[in-house]
Amino acid sequence: MKKMMLAAAALLAAPAAYAQSQGDGMKMLAAADSNGDGVVTRDEYARARAANxxxxxxxxxxxxxxxDFKRLARFKPEAASRLDTLIAAMDANKDGQATRAEFEAAPMPLFDxxxxxxxxxxxxxxxxxxxARIDAMKQQR
Ligand SMILES: [Ca+2]
Ligand SMILES: [Ca+2]
Ligand SMILES: [Ca+2]
Structure with missing residues (x-):
């Protein structure tokens, strides 16, 4: 329940950016099926995230x-701001950078x-x- 409320809050804050970042996450989730059996396990997702x-x-x-993406920020500010969002989500101690340990320990709201x-x-x-849920969210813009 708490998770749903958090998602709703994020949605209110920035609907387009949120739907977009969820869409990015889904691509990563779908691509995480490293053994190609059509099922993504938590381990596969964690490994994909580490590779990322x-x-x-x-x-x-x-x-x-x-x-890490100064050039991107200059030429593709929109992509860079999506990365900012991703980093912020992983950055547990809020020091502006997401370490490998933070990446590995970060919760997996999308997976869950x-x-x-x-x-x-x-x-x-x-x-x-x-x-389907995320596509519906994108159409609500
Ligand atoms: Ca698999
Ligand atoms: Ca399941
Ligand atoms: Ca770096």
């Missing part, structure tokens, strides 16, 4: 921060909301339902 971290930490200082029956696996039906 490695990609985002461009200057290899062990944390993802604004310093997609895993409707709470068995730690997102099967094809759950994935389709989660995508």
């Amino acid at each position: 971290f490695a990609r985002m930490d461009r200057n290899r200082d062990g944390a993802v921060s604004k310093a 909301s997609a895993d409707a029956n709470g068995d730690g696996r997102i099967d094809a039906n759950e994935m389709a339902a989660a995508k």
